[in-house]
Amino acid sequence: MRVDARRNREHLLTTARAVIAEQGPEASLNEIARRAGVGPGTLYRHFPTRQVLLAAVFRDRVETLCARAADLLAHTSPDEALALWSRDVLAHALTDRGMSASMTLGGAELGFDCHAAMRSAATGLLLRAQREGRTRPDVDIEDLFQLVTGVALAASELPGGLDRAERLLSVTLAGLRR
Amino acid sequence: MRVDARRNREHLLTTARAVIAEQGPEASLNEIARRAGVGPGTLYRHFPTRQVLLAAVFRDRVETLCARAADLLAHTSPDEALALWSRDVLAHALTDRGMSASMTLGGAELGFDCHAAMRSAATGLLLRAQREGRTRPDVDIEDLFQLVTGVALAASELPGGLDRAERLLSVTLAGLRR
DNA sequence: AAATATCCGGAGAGGGTCTCCGGATAATCT
DNA sequence: AGATTATCCGGAGACCCTCTCCGGATATTT
Numbered sequence: 001m002r003v004d005a006r007r008n009r010e011h012l013l014t015t016a017r018a019v020i021a022e023q024g025p026e027a028s029l030n031e032i033a034r035r036a037g038v039g040p041g042t043l044y045r046h047f048p049t050r051q052v053l054l055a056a057v058f059r060d061r062v063e064t065l066c067a068r069a070a071d072l073l074a075h076t077s078p079d080e081a082l083a084l085w086s087r088d089v090l091a092h093a094l095t096d097r098g099m100s101a102s103m104t105l106g107g108a109e110l111g112f113d114c115h116a117a118m119r120s121a122a123t124g125l126l127l128r129a130q131r132e133g134r135t136r137p138d139v140d141i142e143d144l145f146q147l148v149t150g151v152a153l154a155a156s157e158l159p160g161g162l163d164r165a166e167r168l169l170s171v172t173l174a175g176l177r178r
Numbered sequence: 179m180r181v182d183a184r185r186n187r188e189h190l191l192t193t194a195r196a197v198i199a200e201q202g203p204e205a206s207l208n209e210i211a212r213r214a215g216v217g218p219g220t221l222y223r224h225f226p227t228r229q230v231l232l233a234a235v236f237r238d239r240v241e242t243l244c245a246r247a248a249d250l251l252a253h254t255s256p257d258e259a260l261a262l263w264s265r266d267v268l269a270h271a272l273t274d275r276g277m278s279a280s281m282t283l284g285g286a287e288l289g290f291d292c293h294a295a296m297r298s299a300a301t302g303l304l305l306r307a308q309r310e311g312r313t314r315p316d317v318d319i320e321d322l323f324q325l326v327t328g329v330a331l332a333a334s335e336l337p338g339g340l341d342r343a344e345r346l347l348s349v350t351l352a353g354l355r356r
Numbered sequence: 357a358a359a360t361a362t363c364c365g366g367a368g369a370g371g372g373t374c375t376c377c378g379g380a381t382a383a384t385c386t
Numbered sequence: 387a388g389a390t391t392a393t394c395c396g397g398a399g400a401c402c403c404t405c406t407c408c409g410g411a412t413a414t415t416t
Contacts, residue, residue, distance in 0.1 A: 002381080002392090002393060004381070004382070004394070004395085005394060028371080030372060030373075039397050040373085040397075041376080041394095041396065042394080045394080050373095136349070142338070143346055143349070146332045153328075154324045167316060168325065170353075171321070171353035171354060172350070174353040175351070175353025175354075176353075180412080180414075181413075182362095182363070182364085183362075183364090183413095186363085186364080206403065206404090207404070217366050218404080219366075219406075220364060222405060223363080223364085228404095
């Protein structure tokens with residue numbers, strides 16, 4: 001990969017991060033390219049679809065959350081791990097506008113798949129909690145993911161923000177117990 | 179209102195219903211107008227924004243649900259009423275594509291406000307259940323609405339459909355008890 | 357039948373997504 | 387260094403969408 005190509009790619013990423021932070025995940029790709037000082041073609045060459053771009057933008061955040069899941073899996077009790085991780089997901093969703101959207105929009109064939117990564121991180125936590133016995137055994141990983149991202153999405157779009165988010169999460173977590 | 183205007187309006191509504199049923203709530207308004215055999219201007223005169231159109235399309239459905247809420251309020255126990263009504267909302271959301279979206283998108287100043295109507299219908303059910311004592315007193319009407327429409331949205335967009343929807347709903351309802 | 361109020365159609369501005377290819381630029385070879 | 391090659395960039399442009407505007411057509415009233 002040529003150095004100018006790599007430089008453009010990085011610059012596009014930081015610009016996208018900024019624009020998405022202020023306009024949300026549906027920001028104009030045209031404008032991102034313009035602000036980055038490149039043509040539209042350059043953007044689309046590096047990031048063929050919006051999902052690929054979003055995935056690249058939020059990749060490190062998602063990886064942080066996955067690492068956190070692994071850590072909790074090793075050092076915390078099953079129930080608490082699930083609760084703490086959900087809270088972390090929520091916190092990131094509230095911080096980074098558009099993050100929730102990129103978690104739900106899955107299946108970025110090329111590049112990084114946020115949806116798959118998050119789902120697989122959650123799988124470990126859910127299965128262990130279910131083995132332990134205090135979590136409903138009939139919910140599957142898709143259910144869990146749907147609930148958590150649903151709360152995250154709601155919380156990131158409603159202005160009422162953090163306290164409402166915590167309340168919704170506590171309702172959901174309570175519902176997961178049996 | 180002139181009779182041709184009324185006729186066009188009705189025709190637009192039925193066409194919109196069909197197109198939204200097959201393409202979802204983000205269908206092209208242009209195409210709806212084209213299929214209805216009118217110009218774009220005519221569509222926008224009758225329905226200034228997409229939300230107004232969606233609200234008009236789903237108005238009777240929403241009114242049915244509101245009536246159902248009133249009925250349950252009068253003839254069923256608080257807990258059961260809440261559960262049954264949520265299940266009905268879910269059923270409608272699964273039947274009519276785009277219905278969930280029109281429930282969440284609120285504030286159609288002109289015409290009919292699906293969001294407000296649904297929220298006020300749910301208010302009665304929630305308050306009564308909370309007075310009865312088996313429902314968490316700290317959740318407010320926005321929380322309830324967010325949870326129910328969240329499940330509905332998820333269920334209407336995931337292909338796995340009905341059984342998953344019921345499972346998610348039962349988790350949420352369990353979480354609402356105390 | 358004439359006058360008036362109302363409504364329609366479609367052209368078109370403005371913006372968005374995405375493609376394509378001639379020209380420019382980096383990397384490699386001699 | 388100079389030439390060759392592989393790679394990449396820019397932006398014009400096709401196509402679609404939303405939304406507006408107004409001359410002409412249509413209904414209603416006088």
